Amino acid sequence: MSQSDTVKRILDAAEELFAEHGFAETSLRTITTKADVNLAAVNYHFGSKKALIQAVFGRFLTPFTKLIESGLDNRELQKPDQPLTVEEILQFVSRAIAGVSEGDRKRLAIFMRLAGLAYTQGQGHLRKYLQSEYRGIFRRLMSLITKATPDLNPVERFWRFHFMLGATAFTMSSMESLQAIVEHDFETQSTEEEIVAMLLPFLAAGIRAQ
Amino acid sequence: MSQSDTVKRILDAAEELFAEHGFAETSLRTITTKADVNLAAVNYHFGSKKALIQAVFGRFLTPFTKLIESGLDNRELQKPDQPLTVEEILQFVSRAIAGVSEGDRKRLAIFMRLAGLAYTQGQGHLRKYLQSEYRGIFRRLMSLITKATPDLNPVERFWRFHFMLGATAFTMSSMESLQAIVEHDFETQSTEEEIVAMLLPFLAAGIRAQ
């Protein structure tokens, strides 16, 4: 058999390098060197650098959203009439995070940093790709949060949702360096679970402010 | 006389283009074309593109931090013994933001996006430059927040402070695209001032959760 693992090696290298340096600053030569494959392999297997960026996202995001969806499906089957609280919704997401990051924690930080970059560096193709590919889960979460916060006006809810997103993405992406600071300044360790446990009440309180 | 305004024209163009497309994605040719000056003018007046980026930041960063500091100084002179609340602290920051962009609505959006980009794109020279420029005001704000949240244990306060930072940085850096979504989905406009007005209570509620 000896099936080629070139594609996987490229994705692994690209994922890490994109997260570290951004998209524009990471060249295909750097990626292929790190992956130890030929330069032309990216264009052969993915077609273009843009397509590679999208593939990096797809590999992480698809199983992640599936985990959230199946959790929500389960809950809706068991208690169909009882609407979810904000805390419950957030817990499904955090459980999905824990599920995906199980095995290698590094990938979670990498992906969150990528997600942040996608918003700031995504010149169009990436934003469009994410929007078209993951519209479903986004709308579902948004509608659940709407039911959980009936008194909020829609525009304010939209913004608060993104405030939550920002706090989460930023924290996850800079988790490693922040943990180092905590260890140095407070002589304590903050595990990933503890950080998430601190983050959730912060988010829940924020979205229900006033 | 006929004093050259080339430097100002370059800074204006660069500021706007950086905010719109990011640093790496904005070429000197685009900047000098928009500024209607010769390509070589940037290297002549600033030395390099990196130096131009720092100059763009310096032009608004210096008055910005001065505004915060003087606001805090004033308040401490008038009510020296009464500690500030979290809301008050955040309001000094947001007032400084508004003050820097006074008269020019567009400038606020540019400023916010640049501030956000500094967090996500500031890899080497920019981060170092900002750190040396920002350290004083950062420490001062941190110490004020400590006094405003005496019941919080230090580690949790550290994390919540960075949750706030994350929500802010993310929102600022992706403000433009989020505003477009709001306009499309809700047929309303969210001005930068309104967004900040929504962000502050979210942050204050979050840091005081439970």
Next chain:
DNA sequence: TTTTGTGTTAAACGTATGTTTGAAACAGTT
């Protein structure tokens, strides 16, 4: 008027990038 210094300009330089190419290597099938 000549000189000097500052700023501008068009052109070129060197380098790095994403992409394409055509030959070679390989694996599986007949």
Next chain:
DNA sequence: AACTGTTTCAAACATACGTTTAACACAAAA
């Protein structure tokens, strides 16, 4: 062994970039 489709490889290609250069413009000083 011969054939076939897929994958790899070194090399080249075209383009865009930041930077440098040397000639030029022009105002102020000598």
